[in-house]
Amino acid sequence: MQDERVLKIEGLRASVAGSEILKGINLEIRPGEVHAVMGPNGSGKSTLSHVLMGHPGYEVTGGSVTLDGVDLFGLAPWERAQAGLFLCLQHPTEVPGVSLEALLTEAARAGGRDPDAVRQALVTEAGRLGIDERLLDRSLNVDLSGGEKKRNEALQLGVLGARYAVLDEIDSGLDVDALATVSRRIQEATEEDGLGVLAITHFARLLEVLEPDRIHVLSRGSIQVTGGPELAEQLEAEGYVGVLGDAATEEPETLVGLPHAAGFGEDPFA
Amino acid sequence: MRARRAAAVAGLGDVAHPDAGEEVWRYSRIDELDLESYLPSSQRPTGASLGASLGDSPGDSLGAGAAATVVLCDGWIQSVQVSEAATEAGVLVGTVADLEGGPEILGAVLEAPVDLFGHLNRAFCPEPLAVLVPDGIRLDGPVVIVSHVATEGVAAFPRLLVRCGIDAEATVVEVQTSDDVGAMVTPVLEAIVGRAGRLRHAVLQELGQRVWQMAHQEVHVGQEASVELFHAGLGGDYARTRTDCRLLGRGAGCHITAAYFGDGSQALDYRTFLDHAAPDTVSELLFKGAVDDASRSVYSGLIRVRPEAVRTRANQTNRNIKLSPDAWAESVPNLEIETDDVMCSHASTVSPVDADQRFYLESRGVPTDVAERLLLEGFFAEVVEAAPVPAVGNRLHSGLRAKLDQHEAVGSDAA
Structure with missing residues (x-):
């Protein structure tokens, strides 16, 4: 059991500001x-x-x-990352004065990897993603376009060598070329x-x-439907209402009070 | 000069002791100052070892390539070295008394002391130092002045006069250090920048933990001239700097960039008075600070735009990071605008380390304390980069690193 390679989510329930958002999620993702x-x-x-x-707001x-086999809830966020989890953020945070190299060097040091190898890994990874090397020395995500930010996230995923990646709406704010590049890189990593x-x-x-x-369809805090790639086509054709019926509409209390929603601006595809 | 000093001494009785009730002393620790516990330095100190204050690691080597190097101890001039090139160019560095026309230029910038400490400096400064850069001369290396305080119980009164001539260019770096003594130091800077001159002046304040500092800077900037002032405030028990900058000629400009980091029970106190007295003048002020433990900081800035100063552009920004619940940062930016045709802004923040930024770094595998250090180094990076010479930026960076290491060590002890 200890040696089984899987990201296993069992009966996950979570609240934000006292209201329950996740009401029992079960998922197993294998290498x-x-x-x-x-959803x-x-x-x-x-x-x-x-x-x-492990965002503190939840x-x-x-x-x-x-x-x-490692219990993630026993670990701080940085330890979850060191255990092999990567969160690709929908809106990567701007961090003035901190470069990608400084960040990844410290991450390598904390993980007992060679910090001196980071630069070369960055350059190699930047080449795969078509990122201008000059971007590597700039402040993290500052003055980057939506596409550049997501390439930058994929770059970090590659350098960190994560085992499991959670991609949070990586297609939002992305032009077609950037989406293709980032997706291809992730596909290759799989x-x-x-x-x-x-x-x-x-x-x-x-x-x-x-x-x-x-494909899993999430609504009202739990997985309602699971299927193969054909489910995407059905969703495309019939919409969430067609697939989920009444469960496609949200209970009002889940629409308010999400801490991550503040300041994120409009979804460009909404 | 003797007469000037005697008059100052005679007049001291009439000068009021500052009071925290006055706006300019609000939030200060002036009420804690016991002037009686310090004695003016009456004789030239001997035997002080000062080499360390200049820095000897390669990146910090402020002395390398300097146009001149001066060492002061307890306000007395210990040594003056001027490079051959600077001497040939007619640059004068030395005690005011020895310089031709020296005594007359003292007080030409700062006509009257602004407070008790200005009066004391006028009365007790043993040897005002002058740096005179002739018209049209461009100094390549900096003039480096190490001002050290070495004697227990001393009140030191260093005074520096800088004259940057018409179309001249110069950089002056003051390194303020001390032994581990209880002392008071009141550095006074008078600087004047002639038409189209460009003066850069930096202070690296690295005083010991028991030193009180009451500094005053008075800077006058002429037509199309510019001054860049730089402050790195790391040391001292209570360390205060008041800067008065007057933009007197059309198109004059002033940049002030500062970084300060308080810990323990330190108080770091900055007051700026920017006087736009001519059209088309520009000022850009950026003060960034961190306060840890039970330390305090004050930034209080007044931008005054006179009626004649049309088309003024003035920006004033003060950002503070609070690293401990017991630390405290006061930020008081003010504008006093007497004409319509201006573009002025001010911004001020006091906040803990940004939680979203910290989470972002943590989510990449960086431990919390390291993430905070990266964020703080990043916060100060733009100030470090604004240093007039790289060695000053490096030295500030090392000083900040030392404080951050201390912060991390205390943080992990508590954890």
């Missing part, structure tokens, strides 16, 4: 698999990604998450390195470039 979690706005998709990484009220992927998205568009093995 090399791509799972998509789709209407307010269904709890972003809550799921933030809870997995309270876990039940269930467990293990990464290759094939080359056995990266397990949990891609959280509102739109089926992402799934045209990032081919999922399983």
Whole structure:
């Protein structure tokens, strides 16, 4: 059991500001698999990604998450990252005065990896993603376009060598070229390195470039439907209402009070 | 000069002791000062070892390539070295009394002391130092002045006069250090920048933990001239700097960039008075500070735009990071605008380390304390980069690193 390689989410329940958003989530992501979690706005998709990484604004009220047998809820966020979890943020935070290299060097040091190898890994990874090397020395995410920020996230994913990646709406704010580049890099990581992927998205568009093995539809805080790639086509054709019926509409209290929603601006695809 | 000093001494009785009730002393620790416990330095100190204050690691080597190097101890001039090139260019560095026309230029910038400490400096400064850069001369290396306080119980009164001539360019770096003594130091800077001159002046304040500092800077900037002032405030028990900058000629400009980091029970106190007295003048002020433990900081700035100062552009920004619940930062930016045709702004913040930024770094595998250090180094990076010479930025960076290491050590002890 200890040696089983899987990101296992069991009966996960979580609250924000006292109201329960996740009401029992079960998912198993194995190395090399791509799972998509789709759902209407307010269904709890972003809550799921933030809870997995341990964002302080969310309270876990039940269930467990293990990464290759390690209990994630016993770890601080930085230790979850060192255990092999990567959260690709919908809106990567701007950090003035801190460069990508400084960040990844400290991450390597904390993980007992060679900090001197970071620069070369960065340059190699930047080449794969078509990132201008000059961007490597700039402040993290400052003055970057939406596409550059997501390439930058994929770059960090590559350098850190994560085992499981949670992609939180990586298709939002991304032009078609950037989406293709980022998705291709993630797809390659699943094939080359056995990266397990949990891609959280509102739109089926992402799934045209990032081919999922399983699709889960999240609504009202739990997985309502699970299926293969054909489910994406059905969602595209019939919408959430067609697939979920009444469960496609949200209970009002889940639409308010999400801490991550403040200041994030409008969803460009909404 | 003797007469000037005698008059100052005679007049001391009439000068009021500052009071925390006055606006300019609000939030200060002036009420804790016991002037009686310090004695003016009456004789030249001997035997002080000062080499360390200049810095000897390669990146910090402030002395390398300097146009001149001066060492002061307890306000007395210990040594003056001027490079051959600077001497040939007619640059004068030395005690005011020895310089031709020296005594007359003292007080030409600062006509009257602004407070008791200005009066004391006028009365007790043993040897005012002058740096005179002739018209049209561009100094390549900096003039480095190490001002050290070495004697227990001393009140030291260093005074520096800088004259940057018409179309001249110069950089002056003051390194303020001390032994571990209880002392008071009241450095006074008078600087004047002639038409189209460019003066950069930096203070690296690295005083010991028991030193009180009451500094005053008075800077006058002429037509199309510019001054860049730089402050690194790391040391001292209570360390105060008041800066008065007057933009007197059309198109004059002033940049002030400052970083300060208080810990323990330190108080770091900055007051700026920016006087836009001519059209088309520009001022840009950036003060960034961190306060840890039970330390305090004050930034209080007044931008005054006179009626004749049309098309003034003035920006004033003060950002503070509070690293401990017991620390305290006061930020008081003020504008006094007497004409319509201006673009002025001010911004001020006091906040803990940004939680979203910290989470972002943590989510990449960086431990919390390291994430905070990265964020703080990042916070100060733009100040470090604004240093007039790289060695000053490096030295500030090392000083900040030492404080952050201390912060991390205390943080992990508590954890």
